[in-house]
Amino acid sequence: MQIAELELRIINLPLVRPFRTSFGTQNGREVLMLKVTTADGIVGWSECVALSEPLYSPEYVAGSLDLMKRFLIPTLLQSPDITAEDVAPLLAPFLGSPMAKATLETALLDAQLRSEGRSLADYLGANKSRIPCGVSVGIAPTIPQLIEEVAGYIADGYKRIKLKIEPGWDIDPVGEVRRTWPEIPLQVDANQAYSRSDGELLSRLDQFELLLIEQPLDEHDILGHAQLALQVETPICLDESITSLRSAEDALALKATTVINIKPGRVGGYIEAVKIHDLCLNEGIPVWCGGMVETGIGRAANIALAALPGFTLPGDTSASSRFFHRDITEPFVMDDGYLAVPNEIGIGRVPDLEFLDSITNYKESIQI
Numbered sequence: 001m002q003i004a005e006l007e008l009r010i011i012n013l014p015l016v017r018p019f020r021t022s023f024g025t026q027n028g029r030e031v032l033m034l035k036v037t038t039a040d041g042i043v044g045w046s047e048c049v050a051l052s053e054p055l056y057s058p059e060y061v062a063g064s065l066d067l068m069k070r071f072l073i074p075t076l077l078q079s080p081d082i083t084a085e086d087v088a089p090l091l092a093p094f095l096g097s098p099m100a101k102a103t104l105e106t107a108l109l110d111a112q113l114r115s116e117g118r119s120l121a122d123y124l125g126a127n128k129s130r131i132p133c134g135v136s137v138g139i140a141p142t143i144p145q146l147i148e149e150v151a152g153y154i155a156d157g158y159k160r161i162k163l164k165i166e167p168g169w170d171i172d173p174v175g176e177v178r179r180t181w182p183e184i185p186l187q188v189d190a191n192q193a194y195s196r197s198d199g200e201l202l203s204r205l206d207q208f209e210l211l212l213i214e215q216p217l218d219e220h221d222i223l224g225h226a227q228l229a230l231q232v233e234t235p236i237c238l239d240e241s242i243t244s245l246r247s248a249e250d251a252l253a254l255k256a257t258t259v260i261n262i263k264p265g266r267v268g269g270y271i272e273a274v275k276i277h278d279l280c281l282n283e284g285i286p287v288w289c290g291g292m293v294e295t296g297i298g299r300a301a302n303i304a305l306a307a308l309p310g311f312t313l314p315g316d317t318s319a320s321s322r323f324f325h326r327d328i329t330e331p332f333v334m335d336d337g338y339l340a341v342p343n344e345i346g347i348g349r350v351p352d353l354e355f356l357d358s359i360t361n362y363k364e365s366i367q368i
């Protein structure tokens with residue numbers, strides 16, 4: 001493909017309710033969006049999953065924008081003819097920033113698949129036409145408010161509940177949800193909020209028969225997770241620690257994790273995400289698709305990925321209405337706890353440009 005134009009924007013979407021995690025509270029979703037137009041006039045879209053502040057990972061919206069403009073885009077533009085598969089190798093000299101790199105790869109992949117008349121689900125190797133959905137539930141002001149929020153999601157049809165936890169918001173709220181719904185598949189996510197000395201505390205979660213404990217310790221503390229895995233019966237699942245195929249291989253070899261949350265943005269894109277999926281499928285390690293409060297653009301691509309055979313646990317692939325009153329694409333609507341995998345060409349969704357313009361705070365076009 002020959003790139004003719006790149007358009008970068010920052011949009012701001014209000015959330016239906018504040019989303020509180022151990023690292024902070026999000027009241028709205030600021031998103032860096034990318035549109036690529038090829039010389040043949042084909043358009044591809046993607047979104048960068050970086051958050052506004054570097055609290056979940058080192059990347060953040062303004063930093064990703066600068067990196068893309070200053071280094072990543074000029075490097076890609078040196079190639080007169082480029083495919084989505086070329087993006088990761090071309091950008092490899094620049095360290096880190098998997099989310100910014102994934103944004104470029106995904107927009108090119110959307111355009112490439114549209115020119116080939118092929119869906120992302122087909123390209124990635126999906127073998128399902130619908131996927132069961134889980135939902136990530138923020139830290140609530142009180143336990144009764146948490147129970148009310150979870151009751152709403154269960155009424156919506158969600159098949160798995162994930163509770164955000166932190167020190168002081170763990171055993172009691174998780175216990176109350178478990179007592180209220182003894183059978184619901186339940187898991188927790190600490191976003192690195194605990195330390196190596198918390199093994200005894202975390203082992204008190206074993207009584208609630210959770211599917212997994214996600215990222216209890218610092219992202220770099222692989223040894224700590226391996227030691228914790230010996231102390232708690234509940235499976236440990238890494239999120240932040242897994243930033244590449246190699247880090248997944250290492251964490252598995254060191255027995256720091258027995259389940260993996262795959263987020264394409266965190267690992268540099270959908271191509272690397274499939275490699276991690278393939279590794280885990282080979283090793284009998286269950287995987288599930290994480291989320292980053294994506295708009296319909298990122299959500300569409302995640303749902304295609306979650307339809308691969310190794311995704312045996314419900315992911316944080318919720319309906320658009322979980323986070324947004326109005327999505328920027330045709331919304332994802334759940335049917336009986338499932339979302340249909342987009343089977344249209346490319347990622348299968350396009351933004352509503354009029355609505356997008358109305359929530360755009362920054363827009364810049366690079367003409368080649």
Ligand code: OSB
Nearest residue numbers: 056136191290291292293294316
């Ligand atoms: O740790 O999985 C996480 C949201 C933002 C950043 C990190 C995480 C999350 C979620 C929500 O848990 C996932 C979603 O439903 O999009």
Ligand code: MG
Nearest residue numbers: 189214215239
């Ligand atoms: Mg997580």
